[in-house]
Amino acid sequence: MKEPRAPCVLITGCGEGGIGHALAAEFKSKGCRVFTTLLAHEPRDHLTNNGINAYTADVTKDDDVITLRDTISEITNGNLDVLVNCAGICYTMTAIDTEVKEVEKMFAVNVFGPMRMVHIFHPMLIKSKGKIVNIGSVGGIVPYVYGSSYNATKAALHHWGNTLRVELKPLGVDVINIISGEVGTNILKRDNSRKLPEKSFYRPLEKEFQNHVRRSPQTVSPQQYATAVVAEVLKEHPRAWFWTGARSFEVWFGDTFLPKTFWDGIFTREFNLTKLLAK
Structure with missing residues (x-):
């Protein structure tokens, strides 16, 4: 009998220490054949040393994603079982x-990236x-608070995924929205040195803002997160x-x-907005 x-799993955005890295390792441990993407400047030893395929691809570029599709399709005979849109x-x-x-x-990475990946890879997923x-x-x-734009990208991703789920169900493809709480990754480091503009109406909260961008929030580890996500x-x-x-x-x-405005009081106190x- 044929075994x-x-x-076959493809995960975007698998830089070292991030969610994508942890997901790749967990899928690999479950016997999956794992393909991952990285940007050109990112190291890949954390993936390749563990038998995980790593490719340079920028999800904001059509040519990169098309080349990636052609490469993976040739290796897997056109099969792709799971696409994880993790780059962010x-x-x-x-x-x-x-x-x-x-x-x-x-938006180019967090929203249009997943849209591009699905547009280009959907025939393999349907197969x-x-x-x-x-x-x-x-x-x-x-x-x-302070996350309005990031929040907007994730809200857009959620609702795009909602409709995508309905549209792809007749074609046999499941769509899963992972609503992630705090996970201990490097994603916040990009903003460590960010400051409020000098003329901002929020200047009275400059100290609080600095503490926020340098915070170490209560989190689960990437490994704990990946274990739960992959199992689901x-x-x-x-x-x-x-x-x-x-x-x-x-x-x-x-x-x-609870009512939507429940969060107003919670975050007003948490961020000292009073x-x-x-005066």
Whole structure:
């Protein structure tokens, strides 16, 4: 008898120490054939030394993704069982001080990247009756302060994925939104040196803002996160929305049972926003 084919998994954004890296290692441990993407400047030993295929590809570029598709298709005979859209960047700033060019970069990776991946890889996923996994965030659910633009990218990803799920179901492809709580990764380091503009109405909170961008939040480890996500994704019938990570249950409960404005008071206190009140 012919041996069953190992599931083929493609994960974008697998820099060392991140969610993608942890997911790749966990899928590999479950017997999957794992393909990953990195940017040109990123090292790959953390993947290749563990038998994980690593390719240079930028999800914001059509040519990169098409080349990646052709390469993987040749290796797997056109099969792809799981696509994990994990590549993402973060931009921390008040909504009123947001630089639109920074947000455009973030949407290009966090939203248009997954759209491009699905557009180019969907024939392989349909052939395999596969799964698309979008790595979302609790930030796309609640009004987390200083994260309005990042939150917007994740909310867009969630709702695009919602419709994608309905449209692909008749074609045999599952779509899973992962609503991620806090996970201990390097994603916040990009904003460590960010400061409020000198003329910002938020200048009274400059010290608090600096503490925020340099914070060490309560998190689960990438390994803990990956264990939970992979276990769900590999189920025969995974949940459409899967909540995991620090504070994810708290956010799920509040969003499910409490009014939307419940978070206003929570975050006003947490971020000391009363300091902005006119004297």
